[in-house]
Amino acid sequence: MKILKILDKYLICFVLTAVALFQLYNSQFDGLNPWKGGGFGMFSTxxxxxxxxxxxxxxxxxxxxxxxxxxxxxxxxxxxxxxxxxxxxxxxxxxxxxxxxxxxxxxxxxxxxxxxxxxxxxxxxxxxxxxxxxxxxxxxxxxxxxxxxxxxxxxxxxxxxxxxxxxxxxxxxxxxxxxxxxxxxxxxxxxxxxxx
Amino acid sequence: MIQKLYSYLNRYNVHLDSKHEDLVFKFSLMLLVLDGGTGWNSQILLRITCILMIVFGHFSSNKLLWAIISVVLLFFNSLQWYSLDNHKILFMYWVFLLTLHLWLNKDVRYIKSNATLLIGLVMIFAVLQKVINEFFVPGFLHGRFLFDGRFLLITHFLTDIPIEELHMKKGLVPTLSWLPIDQSYIEFESSSFLNNFTYGFQLFGLFVELAVGLLFIFSKRKSVIKDISLIAFCIGTYFIFPVIGFSSILLLLGIAQAPLKIRPHYILTFIAIQFIKVPWKEIIYYFENV
Incomplete structure (x- = not known):
């Protein structure tokens, strides 16, 4: 129940984190440019x-x-x-x-x-x-x-x-x-x- | 028919409890007008909807219209997800958050706590990406100052390399990109001063980003140090890196989470940031050569 409460409170932050982690994986192993895709890697490479x-x-x-x-x-x-x-x-x-x-x-x-x-x-x-x-x-x-x-x-x-x-x-x-x-x-x- | 639509929409108006929420919603609508869309189609839809919501103030917190804005953003952004700038993606999350706030009858703390965490997460992910991509070694910013058109005049001021030469070298990059020759390269000229300057700035920027991120995630809600660090970051960074979209959304999030006494500073910074548009490098160059 506590997890559900946290999820309810910070749903958008969880979405941002999930997308950014997915982007990190793709940018490191699948050729995605780190600047793009929602991982906040602009000005990183x-x-x-x-x-x-x-x-x-x-x-x-x-x-x-x-x-x-x-x-x-x-x-x-x-x-x-x-x-x-x-x-x-x-x-x-x-x-x-x-x-x-x-x-x-x-x-x-x-x-x-x-x-x-x-x-x-x-x-x-x-x-x-x-x-x-x-x-x-x-x-x-x-x-x-x-x-x-x-x-x-x-x-x-x-x-x-x-x-x-x-x-x-x-x-x-x-x-x-x-x-x-x-x-x-x-x-x-x-x-x-x-x-x- | 317009009367019918008006009364239908009126049903979805939500009364906001505080002036703070009202400020955040109106500020967000204004940013949607200025920089919300990603192509002509979404820009037209968003500008019409958001301008009308600002003009007819009681619709600025209409949950049906915010839901429509969310769907429009999600649809058009997903079509070009992999070429979208990160600040557009962050802005989309923010619009979703405001929409959820209205539909789920959340109080102002929902906006404040999420805005704080969003700033922290964005900064921490920016640092993480830089660390993974070998940002600790010199080169990233040095390279940008040599082939990114936005920085060539600064490079000219710092190195005395003629601007024409810098532009000529930059112009060779597209030619290199057509050639199917492995290990082919273009060689640039620079100075050790520019190398040291850019490396120093690179590490300083990384440290400040990390500090802002950690402060927003771990410091107390009423702490003003985090706000000072974010304002300093926006002013210090974005006058060199002319990316007004990202600074605007960061300042909007700053306004959303800040206590009353700090909010005017964010608004003043937002006003100051608009002066990024002044072509100060070109003006200096003009007076240097007139």
Whole structure:
């Protein structure tokens, strides 16, 4: 009875505690950003999830994809993408892959100069300059003619690579570390999830 | 029809026993108008409902309208739970609490004791998260001062690194985020002074947060030390970290639990906190370079 009385008196505080503990578990073991989800971890870490993607055309060419959301919810909603970045669950990543597969990708030039990024990565970009010279943005077109005019293309497979970005005081580096990958095909199934 | 709705709603009006409760309800409605919603849909609903409740004062403690506000908040917040700021979540708990207060005919002590505990819990969880995420080692705040746009002018003042250079480096972070290259990084420039300053501030902030949390959980109800610590925390922290939403809800909770003699100090702090919006960093920068 005493427990019921305490529960009656402090129900909301118990709810806050339960949600915060659940958030703590998810942020430590399931990729949820500590800043979000009701655990009061704002301003506690610089760690953030990072989602990158490479698309593959039917001819076998690979293209670098810039994942951006849209206010108009076409093809990727800002809200959906924001939620996914803070808590990248497999179902959400699969949905993201399918949204990109079902949209056109518009190319734009990508310019990375020496000094913008670490020298090892810069050399890799230079070595693979055809791949890194353009970045493709998912875009909605009402018809394929308009897409063709923009040189937009479609892909049949996408690999989403997950990273964790963090600031390292030693060396003052903002660095990304690989976590895992997810492959999504046009016939709407995942073939495999790569381990780190 | 409006007359019918008016008399129907009137049935759910609750008479508040004290001016303190009235102040808390009206203050909460005002914050709901200013910062309650999380998107256009909830903002429109909340602004219309809460403005009418403030204007027609006898509806400010209408239990049906508070229940509707609770449902609206719960529905729209749950749609974007994982991108929601924590102060919006805390505010939602607070609205639930006020709704329960009305429906369960609780007295003012219910509001006071829960507000005290909510402040304590929020502070303790904030500390716990920081401890778990290695906040004791230098780096967190140093990093924020190098790539978070809100702090770049302060970094410029403290290090003399040109602001254009700081913005240029910050602008490289999105590019890095598109590249599928493991171990790729951007290197920042800083000074040992900024490193020491940010680390000192980081540890000081953690200590103050812990102190506020412990004082609110363990000190006596009428103790004013806890109130002084919370007011000092709000003024000291939120003029550097421009997050007016969190300071506002903390001060509202402060008003709700404080004894009469302390309440004006919370209200004055609430007024002072509004000056966070003054772009003082930009003004200093302007006069430095004019």
């Amino acid at each position: 610089n760690k953030k999830n990072n989602i990158t993607a490479i698309g593959y055309t039917s001819e076998g060419d690979s293209v670098l994809i810039k994942i951006v959301g849209s206010k108009l919810d076409i093809p990727i909603s800002n809200n959906f993408l924001r939620n996914l970045k803070y808590y990248p669950k497999k179902e959400g990543l699969l949905k993201l892959g399918k949204l990109i597969l079902n949209s056109h990708l518009k190319p734009s030039l990508l310019n990375i100069s020496e000094g913008d990024i670490d020298s090892k990565s810069y050399n890799q970009i230079k070595k693979d300059s055809a791949f890194y010279s353009k970045v493709y943005v998912p875009k909605y077109y009402p018809n394929t003619e308009l897409a063709k005019m923009d040189n937009a293309l479609r892909i049949e497979k996408i690999i989403i690579h997950m990273y964790e970005m963090n600031f390292y005081n030693d060396g003052l580096k903002f660095k990304k570390n690989y976590v895992q990958s997810l492959e999504v095909h046009n016939d709407k199934h995942i073939t495999y999830v790569l381990s780190p």
